[in-house]
Amino acid sequence: MTRVPVLTVKCRPQFVFPPFLTPSSNVADSSKRKKKKSPYTADRGMIGAFEGETVTRRALFSGGAAAAGGVATAAFALPALGFAIGPLFSQQNPRTLQDVGPEADFNPQTYVPKVISISTDVGDVGKTTIYVRKFDPARDTDKLNQPYVVVSTRCAHAGCPVRYVQAAQRFICPCHGGVYDFDGKVSGGPPVRPLDRFDSKVVNGRVLVGMRFSLDSDLGRHKPRDPGQHLDGLWQYIYPSRPTT
Amino acid sequence: MNNREKERYLREYSILKSQGKPFFPYAILKDSVMAIITLVVIILMALILGAELGPKADPTTTTYTPRPEWYFFFLFELLRVVKPPALVFLATVGIPTVCMVLLILLPFIDRNPERHPLKRPIATFTGITIIIAMAYLTLEGALAGPPTAIDLKTTAQYERGKNVAASSGCLGCHRIGENGNSGPGPDLTDIGSQLQKEAIARTLINPTAPMPSFSKLRESNPKQFNELVNYLGSLKGE
């Protein structure tokens, strides 16, 4: 029910009021303003209205056609949309821990490359290289509680494969000039955060590698993010984590 | 453009159009010739340059240098040039999106009724500048090599040292000739004339952070370390 507005014609000389909004003349008359519009078409002055009708035939059919069209559109659009967007909300493959070798293979001074699988149904394309070294309590100061430091080769700038250079003890990215130091923290170039790591565990003398996690520049743990997404500074607020990880 | 300018343009255009030639066969002839030239160029390129398939996709590689197709080199080089991490998303999505929006809105930004390139200097200047910038970025992107290859020529005695430098990750932070990154370390193309060999060796052992120390290399392989120092000492620029 629309109330009649109390604008006077003087304020808006060019505005022509539609018939049902014509302001009442001069005096503020409360009883007139509070009169509700009748639901009956007969009272609203519709041509061809009959007694007791509230919705005209035309309105009913128009509305019905619009509703049916909406249902038909939704019937094929929603499943298609869900189909396309669904993977966003699907659970990451709950991977079992992967065995990368006996403890004797690794030491705290250098990184050893190993291959693990991160996507299960694509064959070779689902694998990735990781660099593994033993956690050194003497020099490593992070609070991540990991027995092994397992560094991902996915550069935190745009995802190119970094390589570890033994002579310089640095991870170097071949794409856009990113360089990381021995802990995976950024030491030069455009990468926005340290290299991701993987959970590690020792069972029966074998080293097992688990799921990925991301680090901010103080090596604090975060849910895994895509490359190029900041985890500290002002920009961390514009990159939400995935709903399923 | 106001109505008067619009009408003026339409009048002038209708005169020029009436003085023109019919689309068929004159314009169609030119179009057909151009189409044949296009087809011939495509076929010739296919025959001469071939369609080599590289090695199979391998996500576990640590030696591959990813590069996009040549028409994306200008964006690739933009990512290389924007070094501060805080500005990364500007280079990845900010600048390209802004440019695309400006391009779409061009007819609404430029309302000058003039069409002759010399009579609309701002538009012409901007256009030429952007073309030159994109061409330059594309060229630089094409020349950007992997961080393990030094193209600068050197004499045979320093060849081994050059290989040590290339595989030790120096190009990650330094430039040598056309290769490497221009930061955070200084350009080494001329380092031989700036520092004596002893000073170079000292820097390698006791560098200023964030440069790593190569003392481990000297301990494990002193011969390679000396080759590296000798090579760097030979870099006296061109």
Next chain:
Amino acid sequence: MKLLPGPLRRRGNKDDDEKKPNGNGNGATTALRRPNAPDETAKEREKEAGRERLKKTAVEVPVAALGWVDERTGGGPFLRGFLFRKVPKGTNWYYTLGSATMFAFLSQAVTGIFLAMYYRPSATEAYASVQHINDEVFLGLLVRGMHKWGATVMVILIFLHMGRTFFFGAYKYPRELNWIIGVVLLILTMVMALTGYLLPFDQRSFWATVVAANITGTGPIMGPYLADFLRGGAEFGATTLSRFYAIHMLLIPGLIAALIGAHLFLVAKLGTTAPPWLKAEKARDLSQEEI
């Protein structure tokens, strides 16, 4: 023969058919031009007449077929308007860049269809299928090469066409909408290049796509979700290649075809611009009116 307009109607030919018994020209001249006429046998004259009838039929049949279609579609006036419209004075070779781009697109479409008959869009089989196209399929290497270099040629041509349009001021009134459609076509072409690039699934394809998907992910707030949408998940998985294949084969070519149609419609309707250095020579009385 009303379908053929003035320039194409052969001078004096059709009308003369009705009047003269012989096919060409008037009978008297024919007689004079044929020195053997008195020696000709009836047989030879019959053969000559037969040949004339054949020539007439050869022209009449396709024209009648066109007339049949025109009667049922009413497309004659449209085609005539489209084909015989005037292009402004001074139209030069620069104006062929647009249609050259469209031709490159058609070449890509045709070579793409042939490649699609052999390509297997599975992460484990894609590379092998492309090797098969290269090595074993007849002309496979040529078709694949045409598709690969056709992409380069199309990108070059589209940028040249855009540059020509920009420097000729052809994006101004009344062609603003055409420019907007053109920029959208440019963006779609670059997306085609990006998605198609993944399909051979070699090292270069794979890593270029990984970087491209991650670049999408750096957009604020919506970025991570867009990257996931493109990749079909958090990591490069089985659905990623299929998505790129569907986008490259179905979604974007459809959009490009529709937009090319709109673009051409506007070009035909509004006309191409005259080169900007050309000024119309106005009639004297017109310029008086302007003042």
